[in-house]
Amino acid sequence: MWKSVSTFVDQYKLIPFNSVVVVGVSGGADSMALLHFLDSMKEARNLTLVVAHIDHMFRGKESEKDMMFVKEQCERRNLLFEGEQIDVTSYKELEKISAQVAARDCRYAFFKKVMEKYGASVLALGHHGDDQVETILMRLGRGSSMKGYAGIFPKRLFNNGHIVRPLLSVTKDEVLAYVKENDVRFRHDPSNDKDMYRRNRVRHHVLPLLKQEFPNLHQKFQSFSEQIQEDEQYLEALTEKEWNTVIKSKEKERVVLNRKPLLLMAKPLQRRGIQLILNYLYNNEIPPSLSSLHIDNFLSLLESEHPSGSLHFPKGLQIIRSYHECILTFDKVESDAYKFHLEVPGVVTLPTGDSIISEIWTHAKQEILQNNQAAFDVSNTSTPLYVRTRMEGDRIKLKGTNGSKKLKSIFIDCKIPKLKRDTWPIIVNENNEILWMPMIKRSSFEATEETVGPVLVITCKMSQKFGRQQENE
Template sequence: MDELLLRVRSETAGESWRAAGRTVVAAVSGGPDSMVLLHLLKAMAETDGFRVVAAHVNHRFRGAEADAEEELVKRTAEAWGVPCETAAIDVPAYIAETGLNPQEAAREKRYEFLRDVARRSGAETIALGHHADDQAETVLMRLLRGSGIAGLAGIPMKRKENELELIRPLLRITKYELLEYGKRNSVPYAFDSSNADRHYLRNAIRLDVLPMLESFNPQVRASLVRLSEMARIENDYMELEARKALARTAIRSGDGWAVDRGRFRGLHVALQRRLIKLILNYAEPPRFSFDYERIEEAAAAIVAEAPSVVKVDIGSGWILSREYETAYIGPERPAAGSFAYGVPGPECGVNVPEANAVFRFSRIVGPVTSPPDSRWEAFFDEESLEFPLAVRNRRPGDRFEPLGLNGSKKVQDMFVDSKVPKWRRDRLPLLVDASGRILWIPGLRRSRFALPSEKAGPVVRVRVDGDFRADGDETATCS
């Protein structure tokens, strides 16, 4: 058995795609790398019992040359007894339609076709022909562009894409080894003339930069591949730690995230950056590619001692805003409008979507005491209430008479003293009576009005639930 075949068999031993009865789609361009990949998979399938399907895309870039490649792939697959699906896709027209560059457009249409072939053939795996030289080129390209450790990890050996898995069995094998295997086993292949076009950065790296670097270090390709392996392992570890840190440090807040500044400051600076990048990657749809300076600016804004209120535009409609001990990363929050909902009687429920809150009113007969969760629950003497009550947000000049305080206080001042973020102040619901007196500010204080006593009549119990108090998302309507 060929030495390279033995090596690939050994490196992929135990992987699920090799199980008998499974189907693997091989992406075959017609070049030496993918043709050797197809030959290796065919040989392994004969002993392992999985099925191989070849898939080729003619991008219509190179006219007769591309047509000849397509014929080569179909003819070879037929000779080897491998099912083959091909597609001729007008990528130039797609470029004109989308404005993508040729490489991006070709890749997008190619992967779309590969996914279609996998679905039709019942395959869960797509095999790609990237090899060690491709990895070295990728790492060097990213290094030149200023990539971080995640970028230096290069091309992954495996990647999940929904129900499909993309694998690269040749990623540790050099181009030279693949060509030698092709010679030993008479594997036909085509030459892609576009690979000599230095207009493409990858070609310039392959043809000019790497040979120049090899004059200083003949093993530079192996060094770059080794760097990618180390970067991948360390990046995987850091990603895992960043996800743990995110769970401890931040919670979802609408379409964004609320970050606890105290816990964020306690993280190593490397995890601080990772946590911010992780949050940005959760954007729907993911569309962020921030440079080092942008991440640094966001982290610095969170940890800075002063000022207490900061707002940073981080692009694509997202902001970082910091108020007191909480930082928010997410889409710009729209200004809250005025809202008010009537409470006709002592037994009903009121949904307040602006605050993501639900007020539940019920009548209780008999003495009551304030429960431990009194920030979110209040009791009022029914006979002392002026119905109809209302749930509304603040109004200019609102004053509140808190229980235990002689006189009144501006609601605005209460919010400032309680360090309520500015963005929340117009969204907080207040319970008021028919005369406009504020009875209760849930989460903060209740008023001195309508206090129940043992001699009082029925008591109205009011409880607030919902995302407003981070207990979930509940809804209700008045009955």
């Protein structure tokens, strides 16, 4: 095992010389074998090892004994030790997620904290070749992205450094032979013997049959993983170039996409582009519960003939489509109604950041009014005036016609994004009659060329933007 792992470490440059390495150690055979291996090479590479152990508190006193065992082993080896007990069950119930996902979240948060404490750039974990086979099989079974089908990476970005897995080149049997040969003590977790978890069922019943038929199975799966990773690196670079036309805006927790150019791309680039955006939003830590089904649903939403729709992804990510714009955001989407008294003259600043200004002019010809202004005969305008959001059943008497039209229909006809309709300002008089839909439609209440005398001019300064000016239609 020593030779295989050493070659693998050098091939992928997993353990840099003169580095601080945090080693995730549960106390089981795999992690204790990894710790022994790294401890044996620390002087040659001038490594500082920090052992990190988390007690998930699933097994009461037994898991507490695991932590004490790891701590004692570190004291014997004169290694730095960081241990923590975390009530994962409470976290699981709070977040409404599975026990395995909750344990993973807590574990990696702890590892990150330890790395930052010691300024470590490497986190070493004890996954071996059999784990690689199990992971790829399970992802093929449940569905994943092509990157997901590549399984466990020998080295990947994490925090301000990398996660490395030196034991991927060897099997579980080789690990057990190594600990026996080197008299490495370890603890046994009885939960690994139970078939209540899918991974355990695959490990106990599927993997032995496959290994019997294909003795070098782990090597073939590792080779498959590496080929997928190489292909993905090339296609991701191509995707990033193509997606420059798709991304309209990109913030830390919010990305806005342009639907049209996305749908013109080849399907493989669509999928990879979505995956890249998800990686960005999830900060390269996509939840295990997010699968290929989510990507399929995303594409279906984009391809749908219906102009709007939404999806809810893990950890509160919302996917909101409105016409040819698609928003991915962790922000809570607000659609709170409002109503404000508009003084004459006066200014109202709205929750959206828009502002409505009212002024009295001695006269106003239509040709000098801007698109964001409307004028009303003071003598024929009922006050007080209000700025509010739309209400059920709202209708506007349109300028130049004898009829009225529902605001809902106007928003749809003018392709106003669904998210903006509930906060769009509407100007009404004391009788709740709609005087103006700023930037969209004018009403029959507006002043005409024949109007004589002072006029009320209302100006709308909007932070919201959309593609077409509709007022003059």
